[in-house]
Amino acid sequence: MxxxxxxxxxxxxxxxxxxxxxxxGCDPDWDVDPEYSIDIAAYKPDKVDxxxxxxxxxxxxxxxxxxxxxxxxxIGVTCRSFCDSLFSLGRENKVSVDISFYCGDKVVALxxxxxxxxxxxxxxxxxxxxxxxxxxxxxxxxxxxDKFLPPEDTSCGKFVNYAALRLKxxxxxxx
Amino acid sequence: xxxxxxxxxACLACAALAISDDSVLPYFEVSLGGHYTKSGYETESSTHxxxxxxxxxxxxxxxxxxxxxxxxxxxxxxxxxxxxxLAKRFIFLFDLGLAVSIGDSxxxxxxxxxxxxDRTEVMVRPIFGFGLKVYPFQxxxxxxxxxxxxxxxxxxxxxxxxxxxxxxYCGFEVGGKFEVGKLWKVSEHYFIGFTLNMGxxxxxxxxxxxxxxxxxxxxxxxxxxxxxxxxxxxxxxxxTAAWK
Numbered sequence: 001m002x003x004x005x006x007x008x009x010x011x012x013x014x015x016x017x018x019x020x021x022x023x024x025g026c027d028p029d030w031d032v033d034p035e036y037s038i039d040i041a042a043y044k045p046d047k048v049d050x051x052x053x054x055x056x057x058x059x060x061x062x063x064x065x066x067x068x069x070x071x072x073x074x075i076g077v078t079c080r081s082f083c084d085s086l087f088s089l090g091r092e093n094k095v096s097v098d099i100s101f102y103c104g105d106k107v108v109a110l111x112x113x114x115x116x117x118x119x120x121x122x123x124x125x126x127x128x129x130x131x132x133x134x135x136x137x138x139x140x141x142x143x144x145x146d147k148f149l150p151p152e153d154t155s156c157g158k159f160v161n162y163a164a165l166r167l168k169x170x171x172x173x174x175x
Numbered sequence: 176x177x178x179x180x181x182x183x184x185a186c187l188a189c190a191a192l193a194i195s196d197d198s199v200l201p202y203f204e205v206s207l208g209g210h211y212t213k214s215g216y217e218t219e220s221s222t223h224x225x226x227x228x229x230x231x232x233x234x235x236x237x238x239x240x241x242x243x244x245x246x247x248x249x250x251x252x253x254x255x256x257x258x259x260x261l262a263k264r265f266i267f268l269f270d271l272g273l274a275v276s277i278g279d280s281x282x283x284x285x286x287x288x289x290x291x292x293d294r295t296e297v298m299v300r301p302i303f304g305f306g307l308k309v310y311p312f313q314x315x316x317x318x319x320x321x322x323x324x325x326x327x328x329x330x331x332x333x334x335x336x337x338x339x340x341x342x343x344y345c346g347f348e349v350g351g352k353f354e355v356g357k358l359w360k361v362s363e364h365y366f367i368g369f370t371l372n373m374g375x376x377x378x379x380x381x382x383x384x385x386x387x388x389x390x391x392x393x394x395x396x397x398x399x400x401x402x403x404x405x406x407x408x409x410x411x412x413x414x415t416a417a418w419k
Binding site: 043130134135141148158161165 | 220221222224226231232233241242284285341390391392393394
């Protein structure tokens with residue numbers, strides 16, 4: 001009886017191993033090295049002195065990364081090296097983008113922009129966004145308009161056209 | 176497609192040679208006259224959001240367009256055609272033209288803008304192409320002797336000043352030129368008469384973009400492809416002298 005049980009256990013283990021290999025073989029992305037691109041940039045409006053970009057990256061209630069970048073340059077801030085170091089460690093993640101404008105001694109916060117991110121492996125899907133004062137005539141590129149983010153506090157200005165744009169990406173390449 | 180066109184041309188050449196014993200002769204034609212031209216360009220908004228700066232609010236408009244430029248004017252046009260005449264009936268030709276147009280250009284940044292600007296422009300536009308001209312009536316006693324029709328695949332370099340207004344459409348257009356006219360015989364090989372012509376040109380869609388233009392950037396003069404398929408209309412009348 002013990003011999004039968006042990007043989008059944010070996011057979012069972014072999015079947016499980018075979019199924020596991022089969023599933024891996026059936027996964028079309030098994031031998032494909034996934035490419036991801038993370039690139040978030042906020043452009044500073046002319047009317048403000050500087051801009052702060054804060055990115056919070058969390059899975060469920062766990063915050064994996066919370067990073068703030070401040071810039072007084074004329075262009076704004078770009079999240080490349082920090083964003084590129086983001087690991088998802090989960091399949092459902094939330095990325096929060098908070099932008100603040102500084103003008104004189106005032107700080108104006110824009111509404112939080114939240115992105116639902118999904119990941120197959122260790123990195124989140126393509127996260128490529130531009131935050132900019134939107135004027136379609138003067139913006140080139142392959143992008144999708146998402147929403148406007150005017151601040152409730154208008155002491156620095158109304159910024160009714162400050163918008164979130166999602167860049168169109170394909171297999172890690174974004175325009 | 177190209178193979179079929181070659182076969183068609185070969186068939187026409189054979190038919191022409193079969194109709195008459197006349198050998199293949201060179202063909203020259205010079206036309207000088209005037210033309211009227213009208214052009215229009217605009218780009219359809221993909222987001223449909225317009226910043227109303229008077230009220231400082233965003234307005235959604237399904238029909239929003241931008242980079243709106245138009246020109247209407249006229250002037251002299253010179254046209255030279257050279258080619259081969261088969262049986263004096265079929266002319267396979269190259270066409271070189273030069274149109275000088277004087278008129279008013281109008282431009283607007285967004286269709287909802289109240290401000291519209293205009294200014295007088297002088298444009299010099301070279302045109303070249305190749306095509307076929309047919310003289311269907313060969314009986315000299317016929318009233319219709321010397322009447323011809325022609326069609327040319329034409330290419331035109333536009334000379335619009337839209338870059339001055341922060342707009343960038345393709346400066347090279349493709350289209351068709353159609354002509355009809357009548358020539359009277361002066362001597363064995365010389366003919367004079369008149370030509371009516373119409374040209375329609377399209378701002379070559381898609382060709383405006385170059386490698387890297389799809390990258391995101393903020394600045395002036397992002398390249399655009401216009402909404403309208405036909406951007407340029409030419410109507411002309413010329414005095415024509417031909418040797419065939």
